[in-house]
Amino acid sequence: MYIDIKPLWTTIKNNIIEKISTLNKTITLAAVTLKPDDATQNYLKNQEKLAKKLGINYSVYEAINRNQLFSILRELSSDNNVHGIFVTHPLPGIEEMEAVNMISPEKDVEGRHPYNMGMLMYGSEFFAPCTAEAVVKILEDITKLSGANVVVVGRSTTVGKPLAIMLLRRDRSATVTVCHTRTRNLQQITRNADIVIAAAGKINLITSDMVKENSIVVDVGINVTDNGIVGDVNPEVSEKALVTPVPGGVGRITTIILMEHVVKAAEKLKLT
Amino acid sequence: MYIDIKPLWTTIKNNIIEKISTLNKTITLAAVTLKPDDATQNYLKNQEKLAKKLGINYSVYEAINRNQLFSILRELSSDNNVHGIFVTHPLPGIEEMEAVNMISPEKDVEGRHPYNMGMLMYGSEFFAPCTAEAVVKILEDITKLSGANVVVVGRSTTVGKPLAIMLLRRDRSATVTVCHTRTRNLQQITRNADIVIAAAGKINLITSDMVKENSIVVDVGINVTDNGIVGDVNPEVSEKALVTPVPGGVGRITTIILMEHVVKAAEKLKLT
Numbered sequence: 425m426y427i428d429i430k431p432l433w434t435t436i437k438n439n440i441i442e443k444i445s446t447l448n449k450t451i452t453l454a455a456v457t458l459k460p461d462d463a464t465q466n467y468l469k470n471q472e473k474l475a476k477k478l479g480i481n482y483s484v485y486e487a488i489n490r491n492q493l494f495s496i497l498r499e500l501s502s503d504n505n506v507h508g509i510f511v512t513h514p515l516p517g518i519e520e521m522e523a524v525n526m527i528s529p530e531k532d533v534e535g536r537h538p539y540n541m542g543m544l545m546y547g548s549e550f551f552a553p554c555t556a557e558a559v560v561k562i563l564e565d566i567t568k569l570s571g572a573n574v575v576v577v578g579r580s581t582t583v584g585k586p587l588a589i590m591l592l593r594r595d596r597s598a599t600v601t602v603c604h605t606r607t608r609n610l611q612q613i614t615r616n617a618d619i620v621i622a623a624a625g626k627i628n629l630i631t632s633d634m635v636k637e638n639s640i641v642v643d644v645g646i647n648v649t650d651n652g653i654v655g656d657v658n659p660e661v662s663e664k665a666l667v668t669p670v671p672g673g674v675g676r677i678t679t680i681i682l683m684e685h686v687v688k689a690a691e692k693l694k695l696t
Numbered sequence: 697m698y699i700d701i702k703p704l705w706t707t708i709k710n711n712i713i714e715k716i717s718t719l720n721k722t723i724t725l726a727a728v729t730l731k732p733d734d735a736t737q738n739y740l741k742n743q744e745k746l747a748k749k750l751g752i753n754y755s756v757y758e759a760i761n762r763n764q765l766f767s768i769l770r771e772l773s774s775d776n777n778v779h780g781i782f783v784t785h786p787l788p789g790i791e792e793m794e795a796v797n798m799i800s801p802e803k804d805v806e807g808r809h810p811y812n813m814g815m816l817m818y819g820s821e822f823f824a825p826c827t828a829e830a831v832v833k834i835l836e837d838i839t840k841l842s843g844a845n846v847v848v849v850g851r852s853t854t855v856g857k858p859l860a861i862m863l864l865r866r867d868r869s870a871t872v873t874v875c876h877t878r879t880r881n882l883q884q885i886t887r888n889a890d891i892v893i894a895a896a897g898k899i900n901l902i903t904s905d906m907v908k909e910n911s912i913v914v915d916v917g918i919n920v921t922d923n924g925i926v927g928d929v930n931p932e933v934s935e936k937a938l939v940t941p942v943p944g945g946v947g948r949i950t951t952i953i954l955m956e957h958v959v960k961a962a963e964k965l966k967l968t
Binding site: 521537538539540541542543544545546547548570571573579581584585586588589592597598599600601602603604605606607608613 | 793809810811812813814815816817818819820842843845851853856857858860861864869870871872873874875876877878879880885
């Protein structure tokens with residue numbers, strides 16, 4: 425069976441709209457990009473549409489080279505009218521961390537700045553990486569994490585690793601295993617899991633024989649094929665387990681969480 | 697059987713002495729404490745002894761209250777004659793993170809500042825938490841980590857969590873499971889492990905029936921008893937697996953790694 429993401433999405437959306445009305449000021453998200461390809465431009469258009477729907481002011485800054493990108497990020501970081509900064513990725517020829525390091529941690533609404541990542545290790549993050557947070561919110565909405573055997577397949581800096589750390593936090597207390605390309609007996613490990621998170625970016629990574637009956641499978645994969653976007657989880661898994669759909673699953677929650685973070689940043693700026 | 701830590705310790709020590717002779721300047725480690733108890737004072741004395749043996753200048757700053765502690769940390773952070781800052785822990789009445797946030801990340805030789813922790817998530821850390829690094833160095837010295845099933849028991853911010861992240865790094869590529877008090881079937885999980893890391897601070901946490909024949913068990917525990925310091929691993933485990941001793945195991949490597957970090961900090965200060 426597929427998990428219906430819509431109710432959670434609506435809850436978060438309503439929460440955002442309520443907070444914005446309370447704040448009673450213009451909230452601005454700045455998106456920064458460098459030589460965007462078609463997919464990136466498309467992503468930015470959808471992001472703009474969502475921002476405007478929620479009443480968040482939205483601007484795109486397109487840099488033509490590395491130096492300009494960095495100076496835009498620095499300027500936006502010190503601009504009091506900007507509350508959140510989003511950077512498209514991957515950035516051609518630039519290491520993700522270099523760009524992220526130019527953003528003020530207080531406006532790092534994607535939760536990718538090393539300082540925010542470190543605060544996550546302390547369980548005291550102001551912003552968590554949006555995709556990892558989306559997975560946690562989806563799980564908390566439908567199951568009890570304490571003591572659950574969770575297997576995360578994928579060890580990326582923005583999903584697999586922070587997600588593992590977040591699931592270990594005392595108020596969640598899952599037992600967490602992180603697997604990847606070098607893992608032996610992946611099938612044996614995932615078959616024992618109460619929850620499998622597929623976050624490796626590989627089509628058909630998780631097949632029906634790899635999951636336990638009635639387990640939960642969260643599909644973080646976004647793979648472009650001739651037949652559209654597909655996840656990391658084979659559709660047949662949905663006959664055996666509860667699965668989040670792709671598209672319209674984790675990705676959908678991730679984009680609304682980013683907006684939630686922009687509002688959070690604006691609230692904090694109001695307080696200080 | 698017990699693992700002999702001495703050769704690794706000697707290698708690191710010789711490496712430090714060689715680097716100090718190349719640097720040809722006074723290298724200073726500042727230790728900061730607040731109302732130290734007997735155990736803390738003892739720890740500082742041993743640290744001083746080791747520093748002096750290596751030719752590292754060593755001073756202790758004893759604060760009498762919170763404000764003074766924070767101002768000492770800020771002053772030392774901007775003092776060009778100080779290369780590394782060590783803070784004793786736990787600090788009575790002060791959250792670890794508050795104190796660590798007062799230290800310049802460049803002098804955070806314990807690798808506990810959120811910025812350094814976040815860089816660890818990116819696999820680009822300048823300083824890793826010393827105990828976690830000690831465990832990694834011990835393992836890299838005696839085994840191949842790629843594809844190994846490693847179980848970490850304990851999810852602390854300075855050992856369990858950063859250690860899991862470090863073991864996942866591509867040049868190591870272990871499959872990592874983090875267990876804790878809420879874990880169900882701990883025995884079943886550890887029995888499947890090639891390597892077990894006991895880092896929960898609980899006497900007899902790991903017993904013989906919990907480990908696989910010929911596996912490796914790293915004991916991070918430091919538990920004070922009437923019969924002296926004991927680890928988290930029951931001595932009988934050493935009949936079945938390769939075990940690091942306590943005392944004289946991980947703790948011994950941890951203290952020398954801290955000194956290695958001080959030298960690394962001094963080298964960087966020279967370059968910039």
